[in-house]
Structures are given as C-alpha cells and as structure tokens.
Amino acid sequence: MAYGQSSIDVRSWRNGKLTRRDLMKTALASAGAILVGAAAEEAAQAANKITLTQWYHQYGEQGTEQAVMRYAQEYTKANPDVQVKVTWVLGDYGTKLNTALAAGQAPDVFEYGTAPNLDLVKQGQIVPTDDFYPPDIKKDYASFDLDSLTIDGHIYGVKIVDDTGLLYYRKSMLDKAGVKPPTTMEEVIAAAKTLTKGNVKGIFLGNDGGVSAMLNILPWSAGSKFMENNQIVFNNARTVAAYEALAQLNKDGSVLTGSPTDWWDPSAFTQGLAAMQWTGLWAMPGIKKGVGDDFGVLPWPAFDAQGHPTTFLGGWAEEVSAKSKNIDAAKAYVKWLWIDNAAVQKDFNLSYGFHVPPRLSLAAEAEPLKSGPALEAVNYFHQYAEITPPAWDSAMGTILTDAVTSIVKNGSSAADQVKSAADKCDAELKRELG
Numbered sequence: 001m002a003y004g005q006s007s008i009d010v011r012s013w014r015n016g017k018l019t020r021r022d023l024m025k026t027a028l029a030s031a032g033a034i035l036v037g038a039a040a041e042e043a044a045q046a047a048n049k050i051t052l053t054q055w056y057h058q059y060g061e062q063g064t065e066q067a068v069m070r071y072a073q074e075y076t077k078a079n080p081d082v083q084v085k086v087t088w089v090l091g092d093y094g095t096k097l098n099t100a101l102a103a104g105q106a107p108d109v110f111e112y113g114t115a116p117n118l119d120l121v122k123q124g125q126i127v128p129t130d131d132f133y134p135p136d137i138k139k140d141y142a143s144f145d146l147d148s149l150t151i152d153g154h155i156y157g158v159k160i161v162d163d164t165g166l167l168y169y170r171k172s173m174l175d176k177a178g179v180k181p182p183t184t185m186e187e188v189i190a191a192a193k194t195l196t197k198g199n200v201k202g203i204f205l206g207n208d209g210g211v212s213a214m215l216n217i218l219p220w221s222a223g224s225k226f227m228e229n230n231q232i233v234f235n236n237a238r239t240v241a242a243y244e245a246l247a248q249l250n251k252d253g254s255v256l257t258g259s260p261t262d263w264w265d266p267s268a269f270t271q272g273l274a275a276m277q278w279t280g281l282w283a284m285p286g287i288k289k290g291v292g293d294d295f296g297v298l299p300w301p302a303f304d305a306q307g308h309p310t311t312f313l314g315g316w317a318e319e320v321s322a323k324s325k326n327i328d329a330a331k332a333y334v335k336w337l338w339i340d341n342a343a344v345q346k347d348f349n350l351s352y353g354f355h356v357p358p359r360l361s362l363a364a365e366a367e368p369l370k371s372g373p374a375l376e377a378v379n380y381f382h383q384y385a386e387i388t389p390p391a392w393d394s395a396m397g398t399i400l401t402d403a404v405t406s407i408v409k410n411g412s413s414a415a416d417q418v419k420s421a422a423d424k425c426d427a428e429l430k431r432e433l434g
Contacts, residue, residue: 050329051083053107057093057316060265061282061353071344075333082329094394101125108324109334111316115148116156118390119432126319127327128154132339140359144313144385151390156319158338161348161355163314164281164381165217167298168266170291173200173275181296185221185245185303192254195275201256204274206263209250211404213263213278215397218242220310220386222303226396227389232429234400235422240414242303247408266290280314281377282353297373299380313385315355356381393432396425 056068065088072084087107089096094113100106106125120126133155138146145159169181177195182188192202206213219226222238249255259268266283268274270290278300287295299309318338320330337344342362349355350368356378357363369378403421406412 049081049083050326051085052109052324052326052330052333053085053087054109054333055087055089055093055097055107056111057113058088058090059352061285063352064348067348067352071337071341071348075336078336082333084333098394104323106321106323108321108326108330110319110321111160112157112319113316114314114387115159115317115390116151116319117393118151119393120319121151121154121156121390122432122434124322126156127322127331128156129158129320129331129334130155132158132331132335137339140361142358142360142382144387145358148313148387148390149317157317158334159315159317159358160338160345161315162358162381163312163316163355164377164385165213165278165300165311165314166281166284166377166380167276167278167300168269168283168287169276169296169298170269170272170294171296172294177275181298183301184305185218185242185301185307188301189245189249189252189254192249192276193252196252196254200272201274202254202276203249204256204259204263204268204277206278207257207259208405209255209257209408210246210263210278211401211408214246215401215404216312216386216388217278217300217310218246218303221300222307227392227429230391230429230433232422232426234425235419238303238307240418243404243407243418244414245303246404247411247414250408269295280353281374281381282355284354284374284377286353295373297377297380299384309380309384310386311380311384313381313387315358391429391432393428395428399424399428 054068054072056065059065068088069086072086076083093111097106097110097112101120101123112120112126116126133141133146141159142162145162146155149155149157149159167182173195174181174191177197179191179194180187182191188203195202216226219234219239219242222242224234224236224238224242226232226234256268256274259273261267263277263279264283266277266279266287269277269279270287284297299311302308302310318334320327320334324330342359345357345359345362346366349357349362350366354368354374354377356369357366363369363378368374400421403417407414407417
C-alpha cells in the first residue's frame with residue numbers, strides 16, 4: 001500500500017456505504033501514516049543534531065564536575081541542535097590527552113594546561129581563535145594571558161582560569177618556634193629544619209620532594225630562565241645552585257613525603273602534617289575552612305640577594321581540535337562558554353576554589369579576591385608570575401624532571417645533570433623547530 005492510501009473496500013465507497021469495519025480500517029491507516037510521518041521527522045531532526053565531545057581534567061574542588069555538566073546542559077537548552085558530551089578525565093590527564101591527540105581521536109573541545117605549545121600548532125592539532133577577540137574583548141584580557149596563547153601571530157584558545165602558586169605557612173607554628181616567614185631560600189631551609197618536630201615536617205612540596213612543583217620555580221627565583229630567543233639557556237651556575245638547595249632541603253629530612261594527597265591539595269597543611277606548604281590559590285577556601293585565619297601566604301622567596309620572589313602563571317586554556325568534524329559548532333560553544341558568558345566564568349573561578357578570572361573586568365568584580373590573603377595572592381600573581389615559552393614542550397619537561405630527580409633522590413652531581421639535560425633539551429628544541 002502506498003504511503004497514505006486507505007484500505008477501504010472500493011465497492012462500499014461506490015455504493016455510498018461505509019461499514020464499521022471500513023471506518024476502523026480508515027482510522028488505523030491514518031494513525032499509521034501519522035506515526036510514520038512523526039518518525040521520519042524525528043529521524044531528520046536527529047540527523048541534523050551535532051554532538052560535541054569535551055574533556056576536562058579532574059579538578060580537586062568539590063562541585064566543579066557538576067558545574068561543567070550544568071554548563072553543557074544550559075548550552076543545549078539554548079541550542080537544541082547541539083549536545084555536549086562532557087568527559088571528566090581521572091588520573092593522568094596529560095598522558096591521556098596526548099595519546100588521544102597522537103591517535104587522531106582528540107575530543108572536539110579540550111583543556112590544555114596553562115597554554116598551548118608550538119608542537120600542537122605545528123602538528124595541526126588546534127585551530128586559531130583570533131575571531132574571538134575583537135578590540136573590546138582583547139583589551140579585557142591581561143597581556144600575559146594573550147601572550148601565552150599567541151603562537152606565530154595567532155591566538156589559540158581561551159584562558160579558562162588563571163592560577164598561581166603560594167607558600168602557605170601556619171602562623172601559630174612559626175610563632176611558637178620563633179621563626180619568621182622566610183624571604184630567601186637559605187631562610188626556607190633553616191625554617192623548615194627548625195619547624196620539623198616529631199610527626200610534623202617543616203615543609204610540603206609534593207610527594208616527590210618538590211621535584212615537580214619546584215622544577216621551574218627554583219631556577220626562576222635565582223634569576224635563571226629556561227629558554228630565550230629559541231635557545232636553551234638554563235645550563236648555568238644559578239640553576240645548579242637552585243637544584244642543589246632543593247637536594248639539601250630533602251637531605252635535612254625537613255620535607256614531607258608520603259602525604260595522602262599531593263602538593264595541589266591542602267590536606268597535609270590543614271591536618272598539621274607540615275608547617276609550610278607550596279600549593280595554589282585554588283586551595284585557599286579549603287585552607288581557610290581547615291585552619292581559619294591561622295595562615296599567611298608568600299610568593300616563593302628570592303633565592304638570594306641576586307634573585308627575586310616568583311610564582312607561576314598557571315591555569316587552563318580551552319582549545320578546539322583541528323580534527324573535529326564540527327569545528328564551527330565547537331568554536332561557537334567555546335565562545336559562548338568562556339567569552340560571552342560572564343556568569344559561567346565567575347562561577348567556575350570563584351564558587352568552588354579560588355582562581356583569578358582571566359577577564360580583567362570580572363577579576364575586578366571578584367569580591368572574594370578583594371581582601372586578606374586572597375588579595376595578597378592576586379598582587380603576587382600580577383607582580384611575580386612567570387611562564388615557560390611555547391617552544392618548551394612536555395619532552396623537555398620530562399628530561400629536566402629526570403635530571404632533578406637524580407639530583408634530589410640519588411645525590412647526583414647537579415652540574416652534570418643540568419648540563420646533560422640542557423644538551424638533550426637543545427636537541428629536542430632543534431627537532432621541534434625543524
């Protein structure tokens with residue numbers, strides 16, 4: 001039977017008579033036609049829908065996972081033809097993302113730590129987003145944020161959150177021990193040694209003894225850089241001295257290791273396992289909840305009189321995959337989420353942990369960051385934050401991490417390890433630059 005054709009007995013129609021059976025056949029045929037039409041319409045609508053995949057790393061603050069799921073649902077509500085499938089990636093996010101990128105299976109939208117690097121651009125993994133930044137928007141971002149996203153004259157992605165590191169110290173513990181907040185690396189070593197008593201260690205820098213958390217911070221505090229003008233420049237006496245100091249700190253037995261959580265979580269500090277801890281601004285609400293006002297904050301102290309205080313420009317950037325089958329839709333979603341939607345940026349940066357909103361206008365309105373230690377932290381961030389350049393890639397980071405691990409854990413010569421790492425990083429840089 002053709003679509004919409006009735007099964008009525010033709011003779012009954014011609015005789016002008018319709019039986020009850022004929023009427024039932026007519027009703028059933030019409031209902032079937034309606035159902036077939038509705039199903040076809042639903043299939044057409046489904047075919048026109050776009051599904052975007054989005055990855056986040058596992059944030060430590062409670063409520064963040066629920067928040068990002070809610071943002072995606074709000075976007076679909078406003079844009080019914082686009083569904084966003086959010087994946088909250090547990091464990092080693094960086095390795096999982098790099099594996100997906102290498103396999104050509106990257107999500108449409110994904111976070112990248114701090115800022116993209118040159119390799120991502122050269123491999124054609126991400127798309128530029130210059131069109132997100134007309135003059136009025138561009139001027140509402142700090143220059144260091146835009147600079148960190150700019151490679152070969154194009155802006156790649158959007159900064160989601162700005163993070164920075166702080167040296168937290170328990171006021172009561174320092175007062176009881178007669179220790180002043182340290183202002184140099186020598187004072188950090190002395191303070192940590194004095195504060196180490198019984199089950200309490202002087203300082204917590206991460207369960208690897210500070211190798212990862214201090215990898216960049218210590219050379220920066222000594223005035224050393226990693227790369228300048230596309231040249232590896234960290235093989236110098238200042239870098240060597242900085243890593244030797246970290247080894248000494250560990251050798252003294254002043255550094256907490258074996259904490260239930262790592263340096264990015266404040267639990268060791270709030271539970272009294274260490275008198276000082278290097279962690280992020282994001283941890284401040286948890287610290288305040290745990291110890292009240294019994295804490296102060298500092299940038300990482302200057303290495304010595306020739307050095308300077310320092311911290312990192314951290315956070316996460318949102319990128320759009322160049323391999324996406326729906327690049328325009330992915331870009332539209334990212335723009336809505338992090339450029340157009342002030343409510344989302346304020347909520348994500350301030351409602352769960354503390355981060356600095358990348359938009360200057362939103363940062364200026366952020367009440368939680370306007371007083372006390374939070375305000376001090378923001379000032380340190382703007383005054384002292386540093387970042388490695390885009391050409392510094394994960395392979396170079398691994399090379400240097402292995403070298404510093406050998407210095408701290410095995411007692412290897414810092415001068416030898418730094419020189420070897422610099423040579424290997426130089427070879428990696430030449431490969432990267434082609």
